[in-house]
Amino acid sequence: MFELKWVAITSSALAISIAGVIYYVFKRKRPRYAVEAFNYLTVRVVHNVEDCEEMITEIRRRCLTHQAVGFDCEWVTEQGKRKPIALVQISTFDGYCCLFRLSKIMCVPTSLKVLLEDEKIYKVGVAPVDDAKYVAADYGVFIKSTLDIRHIVQLYGYDPGGLAALSLSLLGVTLDKTWRIRCSDWGADELTERQVSYAAADAHVAIKIFVQLMNKRIKWNWLSLNSWNCINKDELCKKYADVCFKTKAVKKVKNGVQNKENKLNKDIVLSKRYPYATRSKPLYHNCFLQAPDGELLCTCDTKKAIWYVEKHLADVVTEDPLTVRLRFEPAGRSVGDVGKYYQLTKQNHCVVCGEHNSYIRKNVVPREYRKYFPEVMKDHSSHDVLLLCVSCHQRSNMLDQAVREHLARLCDAPFADHEKAKYVEDADCKKIRSAARALLYQSKKHNLPESRRKELEDILLQHYPQYDEITEQLLAEAAEISVVIENAEYECHGFKVTEYFLQREGLLRLEEIWREHFLQTMKPRFMPELWSVKHNEERLRVRLSEGRLTEDEIKLIGTNTLKFD
Numbered sequence: 036m037f038e039l040k041w042v043a044i045t046s047s048a049l050a051i052s053i054a055g056v057i058y059y060v061f062k063r064k065r066p067r068y069a070v071e072a073f074n075y076l077t078v079r080v081v082h083n084v085e086d087c088e089e090m091i092t093e094i095r096r097r098c099l100t101h102q103a104v105g106f107d108c109e110w111v112t113e114q115g116k117r118k119p120i121a122l123v124q125i126s127t128f129d130g131y132c133c134l135f136r137l138s139k140i141m142c143v144p145t146s147l148k149v150l151l152e153d154e155k156i157y158k159v160g161v162a163p164v165d166d167a168k169y170v171a172a173d174y175g176v177f178i179k180s181t182l183d184i185r186h187i188v189q190l191y192g193y194d195p196g197g198l199a200a201l202s203l204s205l206l207g208v209t210l211d212k213t214w215r216i217r218c219s220d221w222g223a224d225e226l227t228e229r230q231v232s233y234a235a236a237d238a239h240v241a242i243k244i245f246v247q248l249m250n251k252r253i254k255w256n257w258l259s260l261n262s263w264n265c266i267n268k269d270e271l272c273k274k275y276a277d278v279c280f281k282t283k284a285v286k287k288v289k290n291g292v293q294n295k296e297n298k299l300n301k302d303i304v305l306s307k308r309y310p311y312a313t314r315s316k317p318l319y320h321n322c323f324l325q326a327p328d329g330e331l332l333c334t335c336d337t338k339k340a341i342w343y344v345e346k347h348l349a350d351v352v353t354e355d356p357l358t359v360r361l362r363f364e365p366a367g368r369s370v371g372d373v374g375k376y377y378q379l380t381k382q383n384h385c386v387v388c389g390e391h392n393s394y395i396r397k398n399v400v401p402r403e404y405r406k407y408f409p410e411v412m413k414d415h416s417s418h419d420v421l422l423l424c425v426s427c428h429q430r431s432n433m434l435d436q437a438v439r440e441h442l443a444r445l446c447d448a449p450f451a452d453h454e455k456a457k458y459v460e461d462a463d464c465k466k467i468r469s470a471a472r473a474l475l476y477q478s479k480k481h482n483l484p485e486s487r488r489k490e491l492e493d494i495l496l497q498h499y500p501q502y503d504e505i506t507e508q509l510l511a512e513a514a515e516i517s518v519v520i521e522n523a524e525y526e527c528h529g530f531k532v533t534e535y536f537l538q539r540e541g542l543l544r545l546e547e548i549w550r551e552h553f554l555q556t557m558k559p560r561f562m563p564e565l566w567s568v569k570h571n572e573e574r575l576r577v578r579l580s581e582g583r584l585t586e587d588e589i590k591l592i593g594t595n596t597l598k599f600d
Contacts, residue, residue, distance in 0.1 A: 069236040072208040076130045078235045080226065087144040090133045097127040098156060101249075105132075105242035106158035106181070108166040109221040109234060119173035120166075121221040123147070124238035125158075128246050132235040138222040143174045154179040157272055160241045161185060161198040164279050164433060175444070177437035179277065184241050186275040187248050195280070202240045205247065210236055274388070274426050277433045318396065318422060319381035322357040324349075326365060333369070333377035367581065373573045376418065376565040383422065386559045387431075390424035397423045397431060400549045401439075403529035408542055409591035411575070411584070418570045419550070427557065434556040438549065439528075448531035463498070464518040470494045471513030474505070541594030543572050 081087050098104050105126035111118045121138035135147055143151070150156065151170070160166070163181035171177050185195035194200070199210045216233050226234075322340040324332045340359045343349035349359040369378055384391045398405070399419040405412075423431060443449055470491040477483040492505050495513055502509050536545040550568045553559075567573065575592070578584040 067207060068209050069202075069211060069240075070232055072206070073130070073236055073239055076126075076132050076235050076239060078132045078134065078231055080134045080136065080231060082136050082139050084140060084142075084144045087135065087140070088146040090135075091144075091146040091150050093131060094125060094127060094133060094150065097129055097131050101128050101242070101246060102155060103128075103157040103159050103182070103242060103245055105238035105240065105245075106160045106163050106166070107234070107237045107241070108169065110169065111220060111222050112218070117169070118222070120169055122226075122234060123170070124234045125150075126235065126238035126242055128242050130239065132239055134226070134231065134234050136226075137174070143170070143176045148176050151176055151178045154276075156180060157182045157245075157276065159184055159245045160238070161201070162280070164277060167277075168436070171437065171440055175440070177440070179434075181277050182245070182272060182275055183278070183280040184244055184248075185280045186278070187245065187271070190271070191248055191251065198237060198240060201244055205244050206240065208236075208240065210240065270388070274430075276430060278426055278430045279433065317383040318394070319383055320357075321380040322359070325352065325358060325360040326368060327361055327363070329360065330368065331378050332361075332365060334380055367578070367583065370577045370581075371573065372565050372567070373570065373577055376563070376567075376570070379564055381563060382561065384561060385424035385427050386421045386561045386563070387423060387427040387557050389561050390427075392424075394422040394424050395428040397421045397428055399553045400546050401435065401529075404533055404545060404549075407530050407533040409588065411578075411588045412542060412546075412571060412592060418566070419546075421559075421562075431553070431557055435552070438552050442532045443528060446532045446535035448528045448535065449526070450528050460518050461520050464516050464520075466494060467498050467513050468516050468518055471510050471516075475510050475514055537591075537593035539593075542592050543569075543575075543594050546571055 079086075079090055081090055094104065105124070107124045108120050109122040109124070110120050119138070121136065123135040123137060123143075124132065125135070126132040135144075137143060151158070158167075158178060158181045160181070161184060163178075163183060167178035167181050184201070188201060188205075189195040193204065196204075199212045202208045202210050211229070211233050216229055219227075219230055221230070318336075319334070320336040321334050322337055324335050324340065324343070326332055337357060340349075340357055343359055343361065344351055348363065349361045352358040352360050369375060383394070385394055397420070399421060400416075405416065405419075439450075473483065474488065474491050474495075495505060495509060496502060499509055499513070533542065533545070536542050547568050550570075554568070575584060579589075
């Protein structure tokens, strides 16, 4: 009897224990709502400039360890048009979250501007590059070191979905993403408690995921006082800073993790354009071109060297490396460092990070400006064509936007919007063409109602008064009418910027601005030897000293730095 009771007691205890374990596991697995999961957040809503500096000081103190903050923006859209950014959210990993109400402050306070433009602090979020564009357009603040968390998520083999999906799969937290809160009035006099909770959670989730994933990269060392110092210097973050995340189709995932072949070491996702623009074959062949007396003029590619030989303008001196000697005296010879630059062999790798596998040509001085330069400045423009890997090229293009925005304001050269595009659609012509095509094609199928046919015919006859009735000739002519016309109000940004510098500081200065910007923002470690910010000025001085530069050409450059003696 005693044994039976003991068995019963033991069985009951075991059952209770199992039930407890099941409850614990279930509770652990059960997704929590953001209000419950993030009840430790300290949220500060900033309405004025005076409070901003104190909040920024606290944010900087709290983000010293990770050198990163969660970042997001909110705005109001009315009738399909976006209003200026109303709210900027910044959160630290330990839960200090500030909501800066720009719609009330009416500007970006200096302390906040300095933080946003601090390239040493990563602004982590989902599509932060887009938010940065809007902040730049609305307030003239150019945010640096934005980091789309989806790059890191995909690197570790997880499905890179939206912020809500990432929060659920990686943190087990359900975000409030109903349309009523997402599309609410962020410029209201007072934000509701739900709006404040939503905005704070959006910024905090990003930094939580970032730290969780980056912790996987840390190899803890008991000798290390602060392992996060390694994270701030990690090439991974630099690689994806200010780079858009391009989505693409991926294989099915199981439990939020991609198949084995899709796991670690995935490179940046390419846009549709990049697969056709990247080069896996060498750009520089480093063949040598000599003057008739054997003096080295420059390096060139194989195709150009063979062209000289086939045209009987040069002879092959050696085949490895391919060296050809001209049969005629060239217009100029290599002089000084400018000439030596073109004699150097060029390396086929990214000038920023040294990547060898694939690369894209980068125009340091964008073509939208250079195409308006005089021919004398377009010669030898290869100096400003450098090789970048895909991720560095994309990042460089993103950072270029800050200079373009600055030039747009300086030169009163706004970018073309829809209303000021070079070509616009003529609504009347489009209506005529649609009517003609409907009559041509739908009539053959006998499914066009008579009333609709009469309406379409009236449209055509109204615009073609020379016709008394609808004919095949009329339909054929109207069906191919051009609906695109040149916009008389179009103003070309690149042309206006070029004209501005031509009349003031000179085009050489415009070139230097872009070269200085590339060096400062990308910090390239593998630049060609003798690459110079003042390369064109030095080259033109040589031409001037040799009598190969006229006064008219100097006027076309728009500079006073080059003068005749």
